[in-house]
Amino acid sequence: xxxxxxxxxxxxxxxxxxxxxxxxxxxxxxxxxxxxxxxxxxxxxxxxxxxxxxxxxxxxxxxxxxxxxxxxxxxxxxxxxxxxxxxxxxxxxxxxxxxxxxxxxxxxxxxxxxxxxxxxxxxxxxxxxxxxxxxxxxxxxxxxxxxxxxxxxxxxxxxxxxxxxxxxxxxxxxxxxxxxxxxxxxxxxxxxxxxxxxxxxxxxxxxxxxxxxxxxxxxxxxxxxxxxxxxxxxxxxxxxxxxxxxxxxxxxxxxxxxxxxxxxxxxxxxxxxxxxxxxxxxxxxxxxxxxxxxxxxxxxxxxxxxxxxxxxxxxxxxxxxxxxxxxxxxxxxxxxxxxxxxxxxxxxxxxxxxxxxxxxxxxxxxxxxxxxxxxxxxxxxxxxxxxxxxxxxxxxxxxxxxxxxxxxxxxxxxxxxxxxx
Numbered sequence: 001x002x003x004x005x006x007x008x009x010x011x012x013x014x015x016x017x018x019x020x021x022x023x024x025x026x027x028x029x030x031x032x033x034x035x036x037x038x039x040x041x042x043x044x045x046x047x048x049x050x051x052x053x054x055x056x057x058x059x060x061x062x063x064x065x066x067x068x069x070x071x072x073x074x075x076x077x078x079x080x081x082x083x084x085x086x087x088x089x090x091x092x093x094x095x096x097x098x099x100x101x102x103x104x105x106x107x108x109x110x111x112x113x114x115x116x117x118x119x120x121x122x123x124x125x126x127x128x129x130x131x132x133x134x135x136x137x138x139x140x141x142x143x144x145x146x147x148x149x150x151x152x153x154x155x156x157x158x159x160x161x162x163x164x165x166x167x168x169x170x171x172x173x174x175x176x177x178x179x180x181x182x183x184x185x186x187x188x189x190x191x192x193x194x195x196x197x198x199x200x201x202x203x204x205x206x207x208x209x210x211x212x213x214x215x216x217x218x219x220x221x222x223x224x225x226x227x228x229x230x231x232x233x234x235x236x237x238x239x240x241x242x243x244x245x246x247x248x249x250x251x252x253x254x255x256x257x258x259x260x261x262x263x264x265x266x267x268x269x270x271x272x273x274x275x276x277x278x279x280x281x282x283x284x285x286x287x288x289x290x291x292x293x294x295x296x297x298x299x300x301x302x303x304x305x306x307x308x309x310x311x312x313x314x315x316x317x318x319x320x321x322x323x324x325x326x327x328x329x330x331x332x333x334x335x336x337x338x339x340x341x342x343x344x345x346x347x348x349x350x351x352x353x354x355x356x357x358x359x360x361x362x363x364x365x366x367x368x369x370x371x372x373x374x375x376x377x378x379x380x381x382x383x384x385x386x387x388x389x390x391x392x393x394x395x396x397x398x399x400x401x402x403x404x405x406x407x408x409x410x411x412x413x414x415x416x417x418x419x420x421x
Contacts, residue, residue: 002252101332175210298329321411
């Protein structure tokens with residue numbers, strides 16, 4: 001019986017010739033990730049273990065991004081804990097203010113995640129790195145602690161769902177629209193503890209930024225991980241960014257999948273997820289008249305350069321609707337600088353938006369964009385749960401950067417085609 005791409009990576013890291021779905025394995029780790037919220041818990045757990053230090057100071061990444069720059073005393077204490085741990089163990093890949101970015105945009109940019117890796121992170125959206133042909137998944141802080149100490153983790157080998165992407169996306173249809181469509185189709189638990197494997201001739205029409213977005217939101221469909229094959233587009237990215245060798249794995253022709261879905265990318269429209277679940281999706285022409293109070297463009301899902309370019313293309317020469325607050329957050333310092341040099345930040349500011357230093361901030365209701373009672377926000381983030389960005393009676397509508405920008409101009413949820421005309 002053949003193996004999927006994910007199963008092949010796990011088998012190799014477990015030192016086994018083959019694995020099958022449901023099998024329990026112990027696999028070697030190429031990278032262990034933590035942030036300013038999850039790392040302190042892991043650090044305290046690790047201190048209870050009978051270990052002298054970390055398994056490899058080069059294979060741990062600590063990124064301060066959720067409440068950074070510190071929003072209050074508690075977040076400052078959390079960061080102090082991580083900062084001191086990083087110094088004590090001489091962690092090479094430690095990222096603080098001035099160097100940091102949102103972790104799931106920063107690590108690929110730094111070349112720390114490559115094809116064929118097994119990566120765990122104490123953050124649910126660690127599945128992002130599947131865009132590079134890696135197996136990456138979120139874990140709890142205790143598992144992060146064990147990973148930092150031993151360089152290994154236990155996994156139950158996931159079964160898989162194949163998503164065959166065909167055709168070419170229409171203008172203004174992005175990776176965000178594709179993954180929202182898929183989650184709307186299968187539901188938030190449709191891929192529970194399964195590998196979401198994206199294949200097909202349509203993949204070649206997706207940029208790396210599109211792929212990062214799709215893999216990032218695999219967890220919103222319940223997936224253990226999301227993963228793409230390594231093609232010419234991916235290899236070009238790896239060659240530009242990678243700091244170390246990588247290994248390409250391909251699924252066997254007789255690999256077993258629990259389900260297979262074919263999605264014609266050319267038939268998709270810009271898509272919006274209504275409150276209060278990512279599965280509650282509607283095509284843009286089904287949305288209706290929904291006035292909004294705030295727009296957030298950024299996050300580990302959609303704060304990359306292509307995302308900012310799409311938003312700026314919509315907003316250039318226009319003004320944000322009166323009464324609407326617009327927050328733009330480049331995901332890393334490099335993206336911030338590139339956007340500045342391209343004039344994108346000037347476009348946003350002239351339109352009436354504000355531009356923030358890289359941070360997760362408003363995505364998790366942390367700071368810089370908290371919603372009040374009855375307020376509505378169009379956000380390029382990944383979750384729209386009750387109270388996710390503030391008051392429990394606020395509403396979050398998930399959308400692409402193009403839809404978010406168009407909505408900012410219109411003052412209501414609006415399609416990019418309408419705004420561009």
